[in-house]
Amino acid sequence: EITSPNDFAQLEQTLSTVGFFDQKKVVILHEADKLKQPQIKKVFNYLDKPNPDVTLVLVALNKNNTLFEQAKKSRYFYEYKSPKKDHLSQWVIDFFKKEGKATNFEVASYLVDLIGDNLNTLSNEIKKIALYAGEKEKVEADDVFAVCSSQTHETIFDLVDALGQKNLSMSLWHLNNLFYTEKEEKIFYMIIRQFRLLLKTKGYEPKGMGLAQIAKAIKLPPFIAAKYQKQAKHFSTLKLIQAHSVLMETEITNKTTPTPLKTALELAIVKILSSEEQYVS
Structure with a gap:
């Protein structure tokens, strides 16, 4: 080699x-x-x-x-493409099967959300989960959470909790803690995803949907969906729309200006907290 x-x-x-x-x-x-x-x-x-x-x-x-x-032009060329994101969950299910374990689409999607789309990392985590599950034939969300849940995801929840409590200093403190452990691009993606899921969760509540239905709709295990349901209560629907709008503006800024993403994220946090309920940018 x-x-x-x-x-x-x-x-x-x-x-x-x-x-x-x-x-x-x-x-x-x-x-x-x-x-x-x-x-x-x-x-x-x-x-x-x-x-x-x-x-x-x-x-x-x-x-x-x-x-x-x-x-x-010859017979020597072979192209191996990584699965697209919407196919990754099935890839995870198939890999678990190779490890002698069954699982469902919901659990597989949860693992992809936690780990990302790197196939090497995913395969390593699947092997660890399979070992952790022991003699169990089916891998559940609890098994994935026990093996793969990282401090990063908990800090994202803490950050958004601080935003819901309108605590600027604590929000920036959590954000800067994330900068020590993760790449800025990943942090940005995770914050956007968090608000997107909160907005979805908030939107399902007036329809009278219970936790199990919401969990199925947002494709997450019920015990994780419960955390989103609880956190969504800190925000009005309008405030969540505002936050999502600010993050979309930040994404445009990141792509079209030389402003460092770290600075843009800090400004986004300030803007989310300073935006008024009646204004949607």
């Missing part, structure tokens, strides 16, 4: 080595998209007359280069 094109000389040597006693070997070159043009030429020269004892695997994230333009 060769981790970088910087070790191209090692790659050439390995490819030219004959296996002993009919042994076959697989050579994996990572970051193949960073190969330079002379190296790419050597790779394709090799592929014209490959070593029969070697299977060469070139791994890359970026397919917009000469190597892959040429590879597409």
